[in-house]
Each structure stands twice: as structure tokens, then as C-alpha cells.
């Protein structure tokens with residue numbers, strides 16, 4: 482997005498504070514956002530917690546510091562709110578890897594499968610899906626599906642592969658990847674481990690299996706933060722987008738957090754280029770002008786909401802690992818109408 486405004490002499494923080502009150506706005510931010518955006522947000526969280534906040538808020542405006550699929554999720558769940566995204570170009574490589582027409586054809590070719598779909602996808606793909614999952618809810622939700630249920634999992638083949646290995650369930654995988662988590666280097670990670678003997682590795686399941694094989698903990702961004710808090714040692718190697726380290730350093734100033742490296746030996750190649758598009762200046766403009774605004778056609782929104790509602794109710798269920806409980810969740814596959 483081209484910004485033609487001049488911000489010279491503006492106290493952006495104070496202006497954002499003023500507009501937040503004037504607009505009755507809530508600022509939601511993902512852990513991968515720049516520290517200054519995380520610091521002024523009303524709530525910082527992982528994809529599931531951000532969805533829940535977006536659904537529950539009584540604000541009139543949601544300013545979403547994250548990527549477009551997250552802001553669209555907020556709009557699907559809270560259609561009466563104005564949802565602004567500081568930069569509308571903040572997409573996601575996983576979303577890009579799953580064009581809706583190709584996904585629809587894939588579904589049609591496997592009519593006996595349901596679609597369990599990672600939240601990192603377009604609204605159109607959500608509308609073609611039966612149940613959405615986030616990295617923090619995927620195992621809980623999968624455990625509620627009958628073992629004989631055939632399942633398509635997309636768009637992240639790494640998260641899908643991790644779920645297959647962890648649960649022993651067979652999933653038909655869509656071949657999408659996150660460019661950020663694909664960029665970690667196993668060789669450099671092994672060097673870093675050797676330099677920090679005994680330091681555990683916490684990794685996001687969007688990482689490929691060669692990285693996850695070295696991890697002591699695999700989980701969502703919130704899960705990684707909880708692991709960092711609970712671990713007895715002082716040093717943690719973090720294999721996910723490095724802006725999460727800001728929250729770790731704030732909450733645990735006495736511990737030492739090292740971003741896992743890419744092939745060049747440092748963690749800067751693992752900064753998400755889409756998340757990085759959001760800035761203080763763009764947030765200020767978004768709150769001032771209430772644009773760029775997320776708009777979703779109502780029929781599409783209603784279809785997409787079904788799979789998100791299924792996620793929200795199933796994510797709250799307390800089901801043990803692999804324990805289907807007495808009444809497994811029977812999903813009737815969505816049809817193409």
C-alpha cells in the first residue's frame with residue numbers, strides 16, 4: 482500500500498490512543514507483529530485466541546494487526562463490526578498455495594472425505610471446508626472425528642504431516658507450505674544446538690519434519706510461549722517467526738531466547754514478509770480513515786462461518802489425546818451448492 486501522508490511531528494502512539502477511544506476500537510495483534518504494534522494492542526494472541534476475542538468484543542471497530550485471513554476471520558465472526566487491516570496486501574503463502582477453484586476440484590474428486598482445514602486460508606476455502614483448525618486446536622478437534630472418517634487436510638502439508646505422525650491418523654494432504662517456516666536450516670539448527678548444549682528447541686508445526694525432529698516441544702505460538710515459561714532452563718531455541726521473542730523477553734527477562742537460523746545462519750530470513758507490512762503509520766491511517774476495510778459477501782460469509790463455528794465449539798471440548806469420547810463428532814461434508 483502506498484502511503485502519501487506525512488507523519489512528521491505526529492506522536493503516532495498518542496494519535497492511535499486518541500482514535501482508539503474515539504472509534505471505540507479494539508486493537509488485536511498476532512505474536513508475529515512488530516514489537517511496537519504488539520505493545521499498543523489491547524490483546525496479543527495466537528490465531529485461535531484472536532478469533533475468540535474478535536467474536537466476543539463489544540467494540541465498534543476491530544483494528545487487526547495480523548494478516549488478511551485473520552482479519553477476514555474476525556469479520557466472518559463479527560459481521561456488524563468494522564474490521565480494518567493496516568495493509569490489505571498482508572497475505573499468507575499458505576493461503577496463496579490453495580486457490581479455491583483447485584481446492585473445490587480436489588474436494589469433488591474425494592466425495593467421501595471431509596475437509597479439515599487450517600485457518601491460514603481464504604474465506605472461499607473456509608466456505609468449502611467442514612471444520613477449521615488452528616495449530617493450537619488441531620489435535621483436540623481431530624480427536625473428536627471418528628477414526629473411520631476420511632479426511633482431507635490443507636493447506637499446510639507440514640502441520641498435516643505432524644498431525645499424522647502424532648496421532649497415527651491418515652490424512653489426505655494438500656501440498657501447501659509456509660515460506661517462513663520452510664526457511665529454517667537443519668544444518669544451522671544443529672550447529673546452534675551444539676553451541677548451546679542442553680537448550681531445548683520449541684518449534685511451530687508449520688516447520689518441516691526435519692526441523693520438528695529436533696524439537697523438544699511442538700505447538701502453536703501460544704503453546705511455545707507457555708513452554709518457555711514452564712521450562713526450567715534459561716535458554717530456549719525458538720523455531721518460529723522471531724517477533725514472538727519480544728513477548729518472551731517481556732514476560733521472562735531473565736531467560737535467553739535464540740531464534741532458530743535459516744541457511745545464512747541468522748533468523749532474519751524467517752521474518753514473515755506479510756506480517757511485516759503492518760506499521761504504526763498504517764495502523765494510524767486505518768483508525769483515522771476506517772480503511773482498508775474487510776468486506777465479505779453475505780452468502781460467502783455465512784458458508785465460511787459454519788466451518789469456523791465448528792472449530793470454536795470443538796476447540797472448547799475437553800477430549801483426551803486419541804480419546805474419541807462416547808459421541809464422536811459426525812461431520813456431514815459441505816456440498817458445492
Ligand code: 13P
Nearest residue numbers: 527528529615616701702
Ligand atoms: P498460531 O499463532 O495460531 O500458532 O499460528 C501461527 C501462524 O501461522 C500465523 O501465521
Ligand code: SF4
Nearest residue numbers: 548573574659661753
Ligand atoms: Fe502465513 Fe507463514 Fe506468514 Fe504465518 S508466518 S502468515 S503461515 S506466511
